[in-house]
Amino acid sequence: MNGHNLLAHKLDKKQITYRMHDNAFLEISDTETAQKLSDRINPEDLHKILDVFAKRYSPVPGSLGLGYTWTVQQIECATDVMFQKPEYLEPLYDEIIRTAIFTVKPDNIATFLGQRITYNCIKEIGTNYNQRILGTRIKHHMGDVSIKMYDKFGHVLRIESTCNDIGTFRVEREVNHQDGSSSVQKAPLKKSIYSLYQLFTIMKSANYRYLEFISSFDDHSSGRKKLAEVSRPQKEKERKYLITALGKEIIAAGLTENNLILVPALTS
Structure with missing residues (x-):
């Protein structure tokens, strides 16, 4: 079952406009209602x-008085x-990817996924980074549960738990x-479709914990942009000048086609 197509059907019924590409919504006119749906x-x-x-498509079991259990x-x-x-x-995505590769540790992964690392834990825990045709992706896994982050068509930052x-x-x-007795206690989640609501609550919480974690990263993209601006060569009378601000000094270099002329540092 594809949840994105199901949501698109619900939006059509509510006459809410949207723009969708493949399995990603690029625009929704009423995001609050869309989230509720x-x-x-x-x-x-x-x-x-x-x-x-x-x-x-399979009428035989019904003719025998049998039914299906959907799991x-x-x-x-x-x-x-x-x-x-x-x-x-x-720029934001590139910064987050770089930071996450070196920052996310096994205990962070367990926290994202609502799991615990115990002394007898045998689940494999790790992080994988992949560069694909459509872009990059980072994936954190612990046993049968994983969470990954990637961008969709340059418009959507997707956090996806599996x-x-x-x-x-x-x-x-x-x-x-x-x-014959019964009790309320911690037990594995039932694999019935009636566990879907509880299951989505668990997995959405994992996504939100990951979003909260990456939102604490420092954003250095603006600093790199400013550095690129001050490092851009200036041209005057067939000579290029490269000016770079380092600390309290400005180092200016004049470049011609065949040589490099260093200009004394200027105190700012």
Whole structure:
């Protein structure tokens, strides 16, 4: 099930305009309503829809008085931050990627994913950085759960958590025992579609924790932009001058086609 297409259908019904490319929303006229529509998960309706498809394309079990149990094994949950122009996202994204590669440690990854590192933990924990045709991506993983960050078409910063076995998450729920009794205790999340609401709450929280973490990074993009401006060569009478501010001194260098002329440093 593709949640982006489902949300697009809901936006159409509400007559909310949007611009979508592939599986990413680049613009939405009413983001607040769109978020509310996205948060509405109704397992009962999903169950009915799946039963209709099962009856239509696989009618044999129904003729025998049998039914289906609908379960969830693998799931992804994405949180998108939309930018109006690519030039707003590009320098910020590059800065975040560089910082995250060297800053995120195993205990941070466990915190993002709502997991714990114990003395007998055997789950592999790590970070991978990939450069793809469409751009770069950083991924942090712990066992069957991971969270990754990448940009979509220069307009969207996407934080996406993935779980290949939803039983990895332990939640407070009613557990039935062999003696017929029951109790409320920590147990693996049930793999039923009726766990979707609780599951999306867990994974959205992971995305928000990651967003909160990267929002604490210092933004050096403006400093690099200013340095590039003061380092831009100036041309006068077929001679180029390169002026760079270092501390309290300004070093000026005059460049011609074949040689370099150093000008004494000027105290600012």
